[in-house]
Amino acid sequence: MRRSGARDGRPDVVVSGLGIVSPYGAGVKSFWTGLAAGACAIKPITVIDTEGFRSRIAAEIPAEVVNTLGSSRRRSRADRIALAAAREALTDSGLEGRARAEAALLIGAVGGGMLEGEVWYWGEWRGHPSSGTRALRSVLPFSHAETLGGRLGLTGPKETVVMACASGAASIALGADLIRAGVVPTAVVGGVDALTHTCFMGFNALKLLDPTPCRPFDRDRRGMSIGEAAAFLVIEDARHCRARGGRVYARLAGYGMTTDAHHVTAPHPAGEGMIHAMQQALDDAGLAAADVGYANAHGTGTPQNDRAEALALRAVFGDGGVLVSSTKSLVGHTMAAAGSVEAAATILALQHGLLPPTANLEQVDPDVPFDCLPGIARAAEVAAALSNSFGFGGQNVSLVFQKPEQSR
Amino acid sequence: MSDRRVVVTGLGTVNASTVGGREALAGALALGRSAIGPVRAFDTADMSSRLAAEVDETTLVFLVDRDAARRLSRICRLALGACLLAVRDAQVGGGRGLGIVVGTEYGDFTSSRDFAQGFLRRGPGGLSPMIFPNTVMNTMASIAAIAIGAKAPSITLNQATLAGDLAVARGARMIADGRAEAVVAGGVDELFHDVYQRLARMGALSPMRSRDPEGCRPFAADHNGPVLGEGATFLVLEERAAARARGAQIMAEIAATAWGNVPTAPHTGRATRVDAGSPVARLIRGRGATGVARCYGAGNGDPAVDDWERALLARDLGGRDDLLPPVSLAPLFGQHGGLGALRVGAAALDAARGTSAVLVHGIARGGCRTAVVVEPAA
Numbered sequence: 001m002r003r004s005g006a007r008d009g010r011p012d013v014v015v016s017g018l019g020i021v022s023p024y025g026a027g028v029k030s031f032w033t034g035l036a037a038g039a040c041a042i043k044p045i046t047v048i049d050t051e052g053f054r055s056r057i058a059a060e061i062p063a064e065v066v067n068t069l070g071s072s073r074r075r076s077r078a079d080r081i082a083l084a085a086a087r088e089a090l091t092d093s094g095l096e097g098r099a100r101a102e103a104a105l106l107i108g109a110v111g112g113g114m115l116e117g118e119v120w121y122w123g124e125w126r127g128h129p130s131s132g133t134r135a136l137r138s139v140l141p142f143s144h145a146e147t148l149g150g151r152l153g154l155t156g157p158k159e160t161v162v163m164a165c166a167s168g169a170a171s172i173a174l175g176a177d178l179i180r181a182g183v184v185p186t187a188v189v190g191g192v193d194a195l196t197h198t199c200f201m202g203f204n205a206l207k208l209l210d211p212t213p214c215r216p217f218d219r220d221r222r223g224m225s226i227g228e229a230a231a232f233l234v235i236e237d238a239r240h241c242r243a244r245g246g247r248v249y250a251r252l253a254g255y256g257m258t259t260d261a262h263h264v265t266a267p268h269p270a271g272e273g274m275i276h277a278m279q280q281a282l283d284d285a286g287l288a289a290a291d292v293g294y295a296n297a298h299g300t301g302t303p304q305n306d307r308a309e310a311l312a313l314r315a316v317f318g319d320g321g322v323l324v325s326s327t328k329s330l331v332g333h334t335m336a337a338a339g340s341v342e343a344a345a346t347i348l349a350l351q352h353g354l355l356p357p358t359a360n361l362e363q364v365d366p367d368v369p370f371d372c373l374p375g376i377a378r379a380a381e382v383a384a385a386l387s388n389s390f391g392f393g394g395q396n397v398s399l400v401f402q403k404p405e406q407s408r
Numbered sequence: 409m410s411d412r413r414v415v416v417t418g419l420g421t422v423n424a425s426t427v428g429g430r431e432a433l434a435g436a437l438a439l440g441r442s443a444i445g446p447v448r449a450f451d452t453a454d455m456s457s458r459l460a461a462e463v464d465e466t467t468l469v470f471l472v473d474r475d476a477a478r479r480l481s482r483i484c485r486l487a488l489g490a491c492l493l494a495v496r497d498a499q500v501g502g503g504r505g506l507g508i509v510v511g512t513e514y515g516d517f518t519s520s521r522d523f524a525q526g527f528l529r530r531g532p533g534g535l536s537p538m539i540f541p542n543t544v545m546n547t548m549a550s551i552a553a554i555a556i557g558a559k560a561p562s563i564t565l566n567q568a569t570l571a572g573d574l575a576v577a578r579g580a581r582m583i584a585d586g587r588a589e590a591v592v593a594g595g596v597d598e599l600f601h602d603v604y605q606r607l608a609r610m611g612a613l614s615p616m617r618s619r620d621p622e623g624c625r626p627f628a629a630d631h632n633g634p635v636l637g638e639g640a641t642f643l644v645l646e647e648r649a650a651a652r653a654r655g656a657q658i659m660a661e662i663a664a665t666a667w668g669n670v671p672t673a674p675h676t677g678r679a680t681r682v683d684a685g686s687p688v689a690r691l692i693r694g695r696g697a698t699g700v701a702r703c704y705g706a707g708n709g710d711p712a713v714d715d716w717e718r719a720l721l722a723r724d725l726g727g728r729d730d731l732l733p734p735v736s737l738a739p740l741f742g743q744h745g746g747l748g749a750l751r752v753g754a755a756a757l758d759a760a761r762g763t764s765a766v767l768v769h770g771i772a773r774g775g776c777r778t779a780v781v782v783e784p785a786a
Binding site for chain 1: 410507514535536537546550560561564566567568574587610670671675683685686775
């Protein structure tokens with residue numbers, strides 16, 4: 001359906017800024033250091049009472065990191081990490097003045113300020129009502145966009161994209177379309193999710209959480225490990241970026257976005273929607289599968305997802321046709337932030353020529369015919385890389401990034 | 409930037425006034441009868457607000473088959489019912505070219521409450537794996553996508569006041585950009601006791617602690633807050649050439665869309681806050697208001713929204729006082745996530761009757777601003 005953004009004369013989109021607050025800490029530097037070291041940040045949860053649950057671990061942002069983010073403690077945890085990450089991305093991009101003010105803001109979000117809302121609601125339920133309403137005002141996902149849009153003074157299109165675990169990737173894709181259409185020259189795009197009781201309890205109820213740190217693509221995988229993060233990219237019309245002398249991390253060469261229309265919680269068993277998303281992304285980028293050297297998989301560690309994704313990768317790239325890893329094994333499944341966290345990981349992998357590993361992978365599932373980079377990061381110069389994000393509701397988003405020297 | 413033009417080829421609505429396609433909405437608008445009345449779904453005796461525009465539960469029974477209805481939450485049934493009516497009205501089929509965009513303000517809070525209460529009552533053993541997926545706001549889109557076979561992007565947008573407007577604007581963008589051939593776009597919200605009660609307590613609903621009587625009176629001197637409604641309204645948007653080729657009954661053209669932000673503190677709106685140059689201001693100022701024959705607005709009786717919208721439009725419409733205040737549909741249907749799509753639907757009906765150009769404008773607390781320009785199909 002979709003043509004290449006480059007081929008039809010529309011603006012090329014590049015990534016000119018990154019900002020992340022992850023379980024490794026605040027900042028892109030700590031994020032990359034953790035990924036490169038293959039350090040698994042999945043540990044016992046402290047922000048939620050886990051008594052009585054099958055899984056009691058997650059990749060949590062350390063309290064000392066959240067407490068030193070520099071924004072008001074009156075804001076929700078999610079707002080605070082989102083604001084810090086978006087600020088870092090904007091500062092990193094060097095955008096100033098009108099070019100910065102005109103930026104679009106697209107935020108992938110699911111949980112909103114639910115962590116604080118839950119405390120409020122549970123208190124009321126247990127007969128200890130709070131008179132304050134602040135927790136309620138920030139409980140909905142769009143509160144992040146209101147907070148960031150107001151604090152950062154952005155006047156461009158503002159959207160809160162709720163596409164489950166594909167939200168962060170979708171916000172990047174939809175922001176790119178605004179640039180390609182000439183609506184804005186720049187956009188701040190990404191996702192955020194803080195740990196919430198609802199998320200933790202829900203995935204426990206579905207028995208989708210591994211009691212031990214997750215093992216994507218392992219023969220004995222038993223589910224995922226949840227996490228929390230905020231990651232934002234500044235994406236920009238390449239001509240605009242070039243004209244102002246901005247730094248280019250990578251080119252967002254293309255994307256694909258499809259819906260399974262199959263089941264609310266289960267992926268299509270043959271990975272049909274996933275295959276189409278990856279193929280669309282390649283077509284959009286004007287690339288062949290052989291041009292892509294690395295795929296940052298959705299790779300949750302659940303038997304169903306990894307099986308379907310392996311089938312889909314196989315259909316697109318052929319057996320062993322691409323190096324694959326899941327950074328969820330390192331920083332957990334950060335839900336609405338996952339797509340932008342993994343986009344950032346993919347971009348940094350291209351930049352550094354080092355592919356982050358899949359942690360905890362000991363016995364590769366025989367149905368996964370790929371080198372999944374077990375345990376240790378691998379040096380590899382790849383020109384283009386793919387990042388997959390799939391979510392409840394059969395939402396599939398694939399992003400293709402290229403090294404800047406490949407950009408026009 | 410794109411030569412792909414977007415037209416409206418269908419409409420489906422399930423609201424407090426009417427249920428059906430384009431004719432049903434035209435009938436409700438012509439009748440002009442407010443669906444707002446005392447809340448029936450729950451007891452409001454201890455609340456300061458007591459009005460709402462509610463969808464009669466019995467109408468839902470005829471929209472979604474019984475087996476599906478048993479599995480679905482109420483808001484999913486509202487969304488699914490309106491989507492099915494919309495694709496029926498448009499006579500459009502599913503497939504890889506069909507996408508969906510759902511706007512909502514509150515999502516499925518009923519399921520979030522039920523899920524939490526399962527735990528609060530019985531601990532981990534009380535958690536329902538069946539309810540949990542509904543706590544994520546994209547479930548309505550997911551259910552509808554399965555039912556109508558939408559395999560192009562399925563997007564859910566969360567936004568106060570303008571959820572439906574924003575969904576239509578994004579849906580039109582998807583077609584213009586070649587991401588879909590057709591998109592079912594609109595919004596949905598349900599009336600939910602806990603949200604209603606807490607908004608009333610916060611003074612966010614009419615009468616907002618004023619002495620004037622409770623009611624939805626947008627732009628009036630005694631406006632004192634919104635009255636909540638519920639329902640779902642979806643439009644079918646299509647690429648014009650493809651719609652013509654299949655012989656679709658085209659209602660109107662979406663001639664232009666824009667959305668942006670007027671920076672302000674969360675949940676606030678100030679009439680003195682000027683739009684320094686969002687895409688909406690650029691669109692309205694750039695096109696000029698000379699061809700605009702009618703203007704719908706998001707004003708819903710909330711003084712912060714009403715006053716801000718009037719001030720923004722007075723500045724951007726360049727002296728077209730005849731368009732002010734904009735027409736509000738909130739007194740008919742109540743404030744809910746589908747109201748923006750109802751506004752665009754009403755504009756499409758106006759255009760189908762020959763009205764030259766209709767501006768559907770919106771501003772929300774928190775600064776989101778939208779504009780959709782609807783014209784007769786060429």
